Amino acid sequence: GIQVEQSPPDLILQEGANSTLRCNFSDSVNNLQWFHQNPWGQLINLFYIPSGTKQNGRLSATTVATERYSLLYISSSQTTDSGVYFCAVQGSQGNLIFGKGTKLSVKP
Amino acid sequence: GAGVSQSPSNKVTEKGKDVELRCDPISGHTALYWYRQSLGQGLEFLIYFQGNSAPDKSGLPSDRFSAERTGGSVSTLTIQRTQQEDSAVYLCASSPWGLGYEKLFFGSGTQLSVL
Numbered sequence: 001g002i003q004v005e006q007s008p009p010d011l012i013l014q015e016g017a018n019s020t021l022r023c024n025f026s027d028s029v030n031n032l033q034w035f036h037q038n039p040w041g042q043l044i045n046l047f048y049i050p051s052g053t054k055q056n057g058r059l060s061a062t063t064v065a066t067e068r069y070s071l072l073y074i075s076s077s078q079t080t081d082s083g084v085y086f087c088a089v090q091g092s093q094g095n096l097i098f099g100k101g102t103k104l105s106v107k108p
Numbered sequence: 109g110a111g112v113s114q115s116p117s118n119k120v121t122e123k124g125k126d127v128e129l130r131c132d133p134i135s136g137h138t139a140l141y142w143y144r145q146s147l148g149q150g151l152e153f154l155i156y157f158q159g160n161s162a163p164d165k166s167g168l169p170s171d172r173f174s175a176e177r178t179g180g181s182v183s184t185l186t187i188q189r190t191q192q193e194d195s196a197v198y199l200c201a202s203s204p205w206g207l208g209y210e211k212l213f214f215g216s217g218t219q220l221s222v223l
Contacts, residue, residue, distance in 0.1 A: 031210050036159050041197060043214040086150065088212070095141065096201075096212060098151040 002027045002091050006099035013077050013106050021072040021102045023087030031090035032063055034072050037101070038083045048071070052096075077106045110134075112215035114200050120221045121190055128186045129218045133202030140183050141201045141212065142175060151199065157183060158205065190222045 003026040013019055025032070034046040047054050047061040049070065054061055058077075063070040075079055084101040091097050113132040121127050133140050142154040143155040153167040157177045167217070172190075177183040187194055203210050 033212060035212075035214075040159075042216055043199065043201075044214060045211050048211045088151075090210075091164075095153050095156040095167070097153060100150040 002029070002059050002089060002097055004083075004087060004089055004097055006102050007089055008099065008102060008107035010103045011105070013104065015077060015079060015106055015108050017077050017106075018073070018075045019077060019104070021074070021087075021104075023070045023072070023099055025068050025070075025087075025089045028065065028068070029089040031096070032070055032094065033088050034061055034070070035086040035088065035098075036081075036083050037086065043086075074104075077104075079106045079108055082106045112200055112202050112213055113196075114215035114218050116218060118184055118219045118221075120223065122223055123192060124189055126186065126188045127190055127220065128188075128221070129198050129200075129201075131183045131185070131200030133181065133183070133200070134204075135181075137202035137204050138178060138214075139203045139205035141203075142183070142185050143176060143199045143201065144196045145199060145217070148194045150218065154185070154198075158214055188202065189221075191218075192222050195222045 005024045007022045032050050037043045049061045049063045051065045058075045060073045084103050088096040088098045088100045115130045140157040143151040147219045155175045156164045159180050172188045175185045201212045201214045203212045
Protein backbone atom coordinates (compact mmCIF):
# COMPACT_ATOMS: atom_id res chain seq x y z
CA GLY A 1 0.00 0.00 0.00
CA ILE A 2 0.87 3.65 -0.16
CA GLN A 3 3.53 4.88 2.27
CA VAL A 4 3.52 8.30 3.92
CA GLU A 5 6.65 9.69 5.55
CA GLN A 6 6.83 12.93 7.49
CA SER A 7 9.84 14.91 8.58
CA PRO A 8 11.14 16.02 10.93
CA PRO A 9 9.54 13.84 13.62
CA ASP A 10 10.09 16.52 16.26
CA LEU A 11 10.62 20.25 16.00
CA ILE A 12 11.22 22.87 18.69
CA LEU A 13 10.86 26.53 17.78
CA GLN A 14 11.10 29.85 19.49
CA GLU A 15 7.96 31.94 19.18
CA GLY A 16 8.10 34.04 16.02
CA ALA A 17 10.24 31.60 14.04
CA ASN A 18 9.24 30.07 10.70
CA SER A 19 9.23 26.36 9.88
CA THR A 20 8.68 23.91 7.05
CA LEU A 21 7.22 20.44 7.53
CA ARG A 22 7.54 17.84 4.80
CA CYS A 23 5.39 14.91 3.70
CA ASN A 24 6.61 12.37 1.14
CA PHE A 25 4.30 9.75 -0.34
CA SER A 26 5.05 6.69 -2.40
CA ASP A 27 2.34 6.78 -5.09
CA SER A 28 0.13 9.20 -6.97
CA VAL A 29 -2.77 10.49 -4.89
CA ASN A 30 -6.09 12.23 -5.48
CA ASN A 31 -6.47 13.49 -1.98
CA LEU A 32 -3.91 14.95 0.42
CA GLN A 33 -4.78 16.70 3.64
CA TRP A 34 -2.88 18.33 6.49
CA PHE A 35 -4.19 18.14 10.05
CA HIS A 36 -3.23 19.71 13.36
CA GLN A 37 -3.82 17.74 16.53
CA ASN A 38 -3.83 20.08 19.50
CA PRO A 39 -2.48 19.08 22.92
CA TRP A 40 -6.02 18.06 23.93
CA GLY A 41 -6.24 15.58 21.10
CA GLN A 42 -8.65 17.34 18.77
CA LEU A 43 -7.81 16.94 15.07
CA ILE A 44 -8.45 19.96 12.90
CA ASN A 45 -8.29 19.90 9.12
CA LEU A 46 -5.89 22.57 7.92
CA PHE A 47 -5.75 22.01 4.18
CA TYR A 48 -7.20 19.81 1.48
CA ILE A 49 -4.44 20.10 -1.11
CA PRO A 50 -3.94 17.31 -3.67
CA SER A 51 -1.92 19.75 -5.79
CA GLY A 52 -0.90 23.39 -5.95
CA THR A 53 -0.57 25.95 -3.19
CA LYS A 54 -3.01 27.28 -0.62
CA GLN A 55 -2.68 29.82 2.14
CA ASN A 56 -4.66 30.41 5.29
CA GLY A 57 -3.30 33.17 7.49
CA ARG A 58 0.16 32.24 8.77
CA LEU A 59 -0.10 28.75 7.31
CA SER A 60 0.42 27.73 3.73
CA ALA A 61 0.82 24.40 1.97
CA THR A 62 2.24 23.28 -1.35
CA THR A 63 1.85 19.89 -2.97
CA VAL A 64 3.96 18.85 -5.95
CA ALA A 65 2.03 15.77 -7.01
CA THR A 66 4.43 14.80 -9.81
CA GLU A 67 7.29 14.63 -7.32
CA ARG A 68 5.16 13.08 -4.56
CA TYR A 69 5.69 15.52 -1.75
CA SER A 70 3.86 18.22 0.14
CA LEU A 71 5.16 21.01 2.36
CA LEU A 72 3.44 22.84 5.20
CA TYR A 73 4.83 26.28 6.06
CA ILE A 74 4.23 27.93 9.39
CA SER A 75 5.29 31.56 9.63
CA SER A 76 5.69 33.68 12.77
CA SER A 77 4.92 30.67 14.94
CA GLN A 78 2.89 31.07 18.12
CA THR A 79 2.63 28.87 21.20
CA THR A 80 -0.88 27.89 20.09
CA ASP A 81 0.69 26.24 17.01
CA SER A 82 2.10 23.52 19.27
CA GLY A 83 0.84 20.02 18.72
CA VAL A 84 1.25 17.31 16.13
CA TYR A 85 0.90 17.93 12.41
CA PHE A 86 -0.26 15.03 10.29
CA CYS A 87 -0.23 14.55 6.57
CA ALA A 88 -2.77 12.09 5.14
CA VAL A 89 -3.24 10.73 1.64
CA GLN A 90 -6.02 8.71 0.09
CA GLY A 91 -5.40 5.03 -0.52
CA SER A 92 -6.78 3.03 -3.43
CA GLN A 93 -9.83 1.92 -1.43
CA GLY A 94 -10.82 5.44 -0.43
CA ASN A 95 -9.48 5.47 3.11
CA LEU A 96 -7.07 8.17 4.30
CA ILE A 97 -3.64 6.92 5.32
CA PHE A 98 -1.81 9.04 7.88
CA GLY A 99 1.87 9.68 8.36
CA LYS A 100 3.36 9.43 11.83
CA GLY A 101 3.29 13.17 12.29
CA THR A 102 5.62 16.00 13.22
CA LYS A 103 5.47 17.04 16.87
CA LEU A 104 5.92 20.81 17.09
CA SER A 105 6.70 22.65 20.32
CA VAL A 106 6.73 26.45 20.21
CA LYS A 107 8.44 28.04 23.20
CA PRO A 108 7.52 31.55 24.42
CA GLY B 109 -25.41 18.19 13.98
CA ALA B 110 -22.78 20.86 13.65
CA GLY B 111 -19.87 18.47 13.99
CA VAL B 112 -18.98 14.82 14.32
CA SER B 113 -20.22 13.52 17.65
CA GLN B 114 -18.76 10.50 19.44
CA SER B 115 -19.97 8.75 22.56
CA PRO B 116 -19.00 7.94 25.15
CA SER B 117 -16.06 10.31 25.48
CA ASN B 118 -14.45 7.95 27.98
CA LYS B 119 -14.98 4.25 28.57
CA VAL B 120 -13.32 2.10 31.19
CA THR B 121 -13.97 -1.61 30.92
CA GLU B 122 -12.65 -4.88 32.23
CA LYS B 123 -10.68 -7.29 30.10
CA GLY B 124 -13.01 -9.73 28.35
CA LYS B 125 -16.05 -7.44 28.25
CA ASP B 126 -17.65 -6.16 25.04
CA VAL B 127 -17.84 -2.44 24.25
CA GLU B 128 -19.78 -0.36 21.73
CA LEU B 129 -18.56 3.00 20.52
CA ARG B 130 -20.88 5.34 18.68
CA CYS B 131 -20.27 7.92 15.97
CA ASP B 132 -22.79 10.43 14.66
CA PRO B 133 -21.36 12.08 11.52
CA ILE B 134 -22.06 15.51 10.13
CA SER B 135 -25.50 15.50 8.56
CA GLY B 136 -25.35 14.70 4.85
CA HIS B 137 -21.84 13.24 4.91
CA THR B 138 -21.77 9.97 3.02
CA ALA B 139 -18.29 8.79 3.99
CA LEU B 140 -17.43 7.73 7.54
CA TYR B 141 -14.07 6.55 8.89
CA TRP B 142 -12.88 4.90 12.08
CA TYR B 143 -9.30 5.30 13.26
CA ARG B 144 -7.43 4.27 16.39
CA GLN B 145 -4.66 6.25 18.05
CA SER B 146 -2.50 4.78 20.78
CA LEU B 147 -0.73 7.11 23.20
CA GLY B 148 1.83 9.23 21.38
CA GLN B 149 1.31 7.39 18.11
CA GLY B 150 -0.13 8.20 14.70
CA LEU B 151 -3.57 7.25 13.43
CA GLU B 152 -4.24 3.63 12.53
CA PHE B 153 -6.99 3.15 9.94
CA LEU B 154 -9.68 0.66 10.97
CA ILE B 155 -12.63 0.82 8.56
CA TYR B 156 -14.30 3.10 6.07
CA PHE B 157 -17.99 3.36 5.08
CA GLN B 158 -19.45 4.77 1.90
CA GLY B 159 -23.11 5.04 2.76
CA ASN B 160 -23.97 1.84 4.62
CA SER B 161 -21.40 -0.34 2.90
CA ALA B 162 -17.80 -0.82 3.93
CA PRO B 163 -15.56 -1.07 0.83
CA ASP B 164 -12.46 -1.24 3.01
CA LYS B 165 -12.35 -3.33 6.19
CA SER B 166 -8.65 -4.03 5.85
CA GLY B 167 -7.67 -2.16 8.98
CA LEU B 168 -9.73 -4.11 11.51
CA PRO B 169 -7.04 -5.70 13.70
CA SER B 170 -8.90 -8.93 14.49
CA ASP B 171 -12.29 -10.62 14.24
CA ARG B 172 -13.12 -9.20 17.66
CA PHE B 173 -13.64 -5.86 15.93
CA SER B 174 -16.74 -5.13 13.87
CA ALA B 175 -18.56 -2.02 12.71
CA GLU B 176 -21.85 -1.19 11.13
CA ARG B 177 -23.60 1.85 9.79
CA THR B 178 -27.33 2.18 9.42
CA GLY B 179 -29.41 4.66 7.47
CA GLY B 180 -26.26 6.19 6.05
CA SER B 181 -25.77 7.98 9.33
CA VAL B 182 -24.83 6.66 12.77
CA SER B 183 -22.07 4.06 13.04
CA THR B 184 -21.14 1.76 15.90
CA LEU B 185 -17.77 0.12 16.41
CA THR B 186 -17.99 -3.02 18.54
CA ILE B 187 -15.05 -4.65 20.25
CA GLN B 188 -15.75 -8.08 21.69
CA ARG B 189 -13.77 -9.70 24.50
CA THR B 190 -11.65 -6.59 24.97
CA GLN B 191 -7.92 -6.94 25.61
CA GLN B 192 -5.53 -4.50 27.26
CA GLU B 193 -3.89 -3.78 23.91
CA ASP B 194 -7.24 -2.41 22.71
CA SER B 195 -6.74 0.60 24.99
CA ALA B 196 -6.50 3.68 22.77
CA VAL B 197 -8.43 6.69 21.52
CA TYR B 198 -10.94 5.68 18.88
CA LEU B 199 -11.57 8.49 16.42
CA CYS B 200 -14.39 8.84 13.94
CA ALA B 201 -14.40 11.17 10.94
CA SER B 202 -16.80 11.99 8.15
CA SER B 203 -16.56 13.64 4.77
CA PRO B 204 -19.04 14.66 2.11
CA TRP B 205 -17.53 12.30 -0.48
CA GLY B 206 -19.60 12.21 -3.56
CA LEU B 207 -20.39 15.89 -3.27
CA GLY B 208 -17.08 16.91 -4.82
CA TYR B 209 -15.46 18.14 -1.61
CA GLU B 210 -13.37 15.67 0.34
CA LYS B 211 -12.18 17.38 3.50
CA LEU B 212 -12.26 15.06 6.52
CA PHE B 213 -13.79 16.22 9.81
CA PHE B 214 -12.96 14.44 13.06
CA GLY B 215 -14.89 13.92 16.26
CA SER B 216 -13.27 14.32 19.68
CA GLY B 217 -12.78 10.58 20.10
CA THR B 218 -13.57 7.91 22.67
CA GLN B 219 -10.80 7.16 25.15
CA LEU B 220 -11.03 3.41 25.81
CA SER B 221 -9.21 1.95 28.79
CA VAL B 222 -9.21 -1.82 29.28
CA LEU B 223 -8.16 -2.85 32.78
